[in-house]
Amino acid sequence: MIFAIEEINNSTELLPGIRLGYQIYDSCASVLVATDAALQLANGQEPAFSKYSNCSQTGVVIAVVGESGSSQTIGISRIISSLNIPQVSHFATCACLSDKQQFPTFFRTIPSDQFQADALAKLVKHFGWTWIGIVRSDSDYGNYGIAAFLVAAQREGICVEYSEAFYRTDPRSKIQRVAGVIRRSTAKVIVAFTAPGDIQVLLEELALEPPPPLQWIGSEAWVSDPNFFSYSFCKGTIGVAIQQSVIPGLRKFLLDLSPIKVASSSVLTEFWEEAFNCTLKQRGTPLKRQCDGTEDIEELQNPYTDTSQLRITNMVYKGVYAIAHAIHKSVCKETNSVAECDKDKRLESKQVFSELKKVQFFRNGYHVSFDANGDPAAYYELVNWQKSERGVTDAVTVGYYDASLPTGQQFRVNRPITWVNGDTQVPVSVCTESCRPGSRKVLQKGKPICCYDCIPCPEGEISNTTDSPDCSPCPSESWPNAQRDACFPKPVEFLSYDEVLAIILAAFSVSGACLAIITAAIFFHHRTTPIVRANNSELSFLLLFSLTLCFLCSLTFIGAPSDWSCMLRHTAFGITFVLCISCVLGKTVVVLMAFKATLPGSNVMKWFGPPQQRMTVVFFTFVQVLICTVWLLLSPPFPMKNLSTYKEKIILECALGSAVGFWAVLGYIGLLAVFCFVLAVLARKLPDNFNEAKLITFSMLIFCAVWLTFIPAYVSSPGKFTVAVEIFAILASSFGLILCIFAPKCFIILFQPEKNSKKYVMNKN
Incomplete structure (x- = not known):
């Protein structure tokens, strides 16, 4: 501040011919001491504060620069604001100070904690940390700052395991308790929104028994302070810091310390004696050597002489210049680009306050202005504690946060970051590991939203994002993969010719047809033999x-079912089987009529000759054709995708269309079969050397047994096995008929030709 005032007093452009005076108070970071100083300033009870005799208003305060702490600043502002004395703070960041109702004359060159809270929340979110711990100063700075941070963190989906408040003057037992909470926590990231004096007390306690590796996130109050770089367990600390700058001429000014200047200031005396480990004045028994004048401050390596990373220092510099510009606007006028200032004008603080609202200027490449709340534009550097090539820890700028940019572009990381323990991999700090795709989050009762269980998606549902709150069902014709993170089309299933089962059934089908054709050929070749002629060769x-x-x-x-195949398979099956049963029924009736005709006076065969037999077969078959025609006209079978039998696949099958039509076709076949079976049973004991009625009885018994077992098997068989059961029933009943009725006759024709004679056929014994 002294450097800035002297620079202004020597300027020919800003307040030419006018000198600024000042008085510096040490608040000792105490609200009470700061308030006492504010009362002294307001009352003008201090003696003259300038060594120059030409001060126009000795002892009258025009503006105040400070304070550093938010709590002290609040105390000062409540006193001086009633007198319209403007106050420009360089380090008070509490968002509460932006309230113009409570603090109307307050300005600051450092951004509000509202912006810092947003920046820290975005920083935590950027690296994927959702489970953090918080320590804060139990002061306006820490409490208001964390309150704003918690709102921003909740908006970003960040959960807090613990939030501990402490103050440097608290009993050690409380500091130990806070340190114990940190050591026992499961969060690997800790946000410290503290003042430098407070964090130092905590770090010293933690250093006694270093905690597990933690990633520290620091607020601007301490993260760039080199006094904390020595704490090894804080390696890799990252946080937001005030933009660093270079103030030309400041280093030379700081190093220009003569023994006279040092001795005249208690502050400089204390600094000098501590820096060189000597004493300027003999006090009783000397604990240190006497300073002999050979001490060279230019050879000193400490924060005082290092002006390469000025941050808060620049905020003071800008604050002094802001007040100077406001005074300039109040007492000076521009005439032909030359400033003329009225030295005798009586300047009041409210004039400076009014002009301070409108201040806009550039200094050392930085723009200085205030918004309606007295706040500057928010810009932070993202700093990371990294070891330099010299092996010394430094705060290295690795990114920035600019609140003036559009959302999504405000936060940027443009350099590699060193993490805790020197790792290059971003540490993980979550309450629960992320739920992988294929599962969903279920919150744990009584815990924050970041603590949850990962439950696999239920059958038929998927989640294709990490930490999905819900699973979504697949479309009706799709099904999840094994990981349940994607839907794939369900496989379509039908009885294909490529399958072994279909090949076997087709082989039996063709074999049966060939067997029937071979049998017909044998009968045709031996059509004149007694056995063929005796068994009604036409019906055979x-x-x-x-x-x-x-x-x-x-x-x-x-x-694969199609419109035509669905209609053909059911109608062809129904009609051919009725034709078959009609023929068997005709043969059975012929047997019965033949024996009735042998009775004296019976002329039954006259009424059931070949024409009547043909008409019977045609009539019974026509009834089935009529049933099938009505079925096809009203509600024919059609191909459909069965999605209900199996959830994980589609069954391509033929829907019946009308269930009444299907069961009418089956029922009619069954009715004829039962009728034929009854007649065959009645004729089974008729005396005959070759009793065809017995063979028909066996064939009908097999036929009825097959179709009676078919019905429950058909209803209960799933998918393509329904079709297989139906084919099996057709083949089994067909083989039953051909083997029972024709096999014995073919055996005699081929292997026992001696029995194929009229004498043997007519032999009743």
């Missing part, structure tokens, strides 16, 4: 033809 050939169709119709059930 028609039966073999229908059996051939029955075997072949099972092939229509294999392959």
Whole structure:
């Protein structure tokens, strides 16, 4: 501040011919001491504060620069604001000071903690930390700052494991308790919103028994302070800091210390004696050597002589210049680009206050102005504690936060960061590891939202993002993969010709048709023999033809269903089986009529000759054709995708269309089969050397047994096995008919030709 005032007093552009005086008070970081100083300033009770005799208003305060701490600043502002004395702070960041109702004359050159809180929250979010601990100064700076930070953190989805407040004058037991909370915590990141004096007390306590590796996040009050770089367990600390700057001429000014200047100031005396470990004045028994004048401050390496990273210092510099510009506007006028100042004008503080609101200027490349709340534009550097090539820890600028930029562009990291313990990998600090895709978050009862369990998505649902709160169902024709993080089309299932089961069934189908054709060929070749002639060769050939169709119709059930195949498979099956049963029924009736005709006076065969047999077969078949036609016209079978039987795949099958039509077709076949079976049972004991009625009885018994077991198997079989059961029933009943009715006859024809004679057929014994 002294350097800035002397620079202004020597300037020919700013307040030419006018000198500024000053008085510096040490508040000792105490609200009471700061308030006492403010009362003295307000009352003008101090003696003359300038060594010059030409001060126009000796003892009258025009403006105040300070304070450093927010609590002290609040105390001062409440006193001097009633007198319209403007106050420009260089280090009081509490957001509460932006309230013009309470602090109307307050200005500051350092950004409000509201911006710092947002910057710290975005910093934490940027590196993916959602589980943090907080320590804060139990003061206006710490309490208001963390209150703003918690609002911003909640907005960013960050959870806080603990928040501990302390003050440097607290009993050691409280400091130990806070240190114990830090050591026992599970959070790997700790945000310290503290004043330098407070954090020093905590770090000294932690240094006695260093905690597990923690990533420290520092507020601007201490993160760039070199006095803390020596704490090894804080390596890799990162935080926001005031923009660093260079003030030309300041280093030379600081080093221009003569023994006379040092001895005349108690502050400089204390500094000199501590820096060189000597004493300027003999006080009783000397504990230090006497300073002999050989001490060279230019060879001294400490924060006082290091002006390469000035941060808060520049805020003081800008504050002094802001007040000077306000005074300039109040007492000076520009005439032909030359400032003329009225030295005798009586200047009041409210005039300076009014002009301070409108101040705008550039100094050393920095723009200085105040908004309606007395705040400057918010700009922070992101600093990281890194070891230099010399092995010394420095605060290295690795990014920035500019509140004036659009959302999403305010925060930038443009250099590599060194993390805790010198790691290059970003540390992880979460209450619960992220839920992977394929699972969802379920909050743990009584814990923050960052603590949750990862539950796998239920069947049929997926989540394709990390930490998904919900799982979403797949579309009806899709199904999740094994990881349940993506939907894939369900496999379509039907009885394909490529499958072993379909190949086996098709082989049996073709074999059965060939067997029927071979049997027909054998019968045709031996059509004049007694056995063939005795068993109604016309109906036998028609039966073999229908059996051939029955075997072949099972092939229509294999392959992908289509509109035509669905209609064909059910109607062909129904009609060919009725044709088959009609032929068997005709043969059974012929057997019965034949024995009735042997009775004296019976002319039954006259009424059931070949024409009537043909008409019977045609009639019974026509009824089935009529049923199928009505079914196809009203509600035919159609291909459909069955999504309900299996959740993980699609069954491509033929829907019945009308269930009544399907069961009418089956029921009619069953009715004819039962009727045929009853007639065959009645004729089974008729005396005959070759009793065809017995063979028909066995075939109908197999037929009925197959179709009675088919119904529950058909209803309960899933997917393509429904079709397989239906084909099996068709083949089994067809093989039953051809083997029971024709196999014995073919055996005699081929292997026992001696029995294929009229004498043997007519032999009743």
